[in-house]
Ligand code: 2DT
């Protein structure tokens with residue numbers, strides 16, 4: 152019997168405007184041209200009931216306490232865990248725009264406890280690699296106005312960046328810093344090369360949990 156090798160869980164993290172959305176789509180397309188099965192995902196996934204509550208919160212049309220919205224973001228990931236596992240086991244790699252680390256970074260930036268924030272993520276699928284798209288906040292601001300959603304403010308983004316830096320330091324085994332000030336082409340090239348290496352390294356390793 153031909154054994155189907157599992158896919159890899161690849162996550163892109165970083166502040167708003169760091170290029171995650173464009174790069175995660177470009178990376179999906181680039182891996183596709185190598186003949187790999189790959190699916191793009193984004194959290195929060197606003198298509199579910201929980202996602203629509205999150206959307207209302209982000210658009211400032213609904214107020215929730217910091218703890219409640221934190222747990223909803225996490226629940227939104229739990230909604231997809233079975234589907235993600237099934238795809239990975241069937242050999243499809245996932246390129247995911249934001250994951251548990253955005254969950255922790257944005258809530259800790261508001262003042263919530265780090266360990267408390269991490270707790271509901273335990274048991275979710277562990278990424279094989281996290282690409283941290285990093286650029287000075289000044290650069291991100293210069294890319295144009297932040298939008299009108301909650302959190303899209305310079306001072307807040309600096310706090311988020313500090314938490315991402317802390318997580319990156321603690322989880323260096325599978326975090327990779329990508330200099331997001333480089334051209335779109337160069338960033339994509341870095342991501343593509345590193346992802347192909349990781350796919351090769353991980354193909355015989357089991358999936359892990361956070
Ligand atoms: P997008 O602009 O990428 O749609 O994100 N966020 C995201 C959290 O606070 N916690 C989470 O768990 C996740 C996934 C980051 C919308 C905002 O939601 C924040 C920005």
Ligand code: MG
Nearest residue numbers: 167168298300
């Ligand atoms: Mg946004």
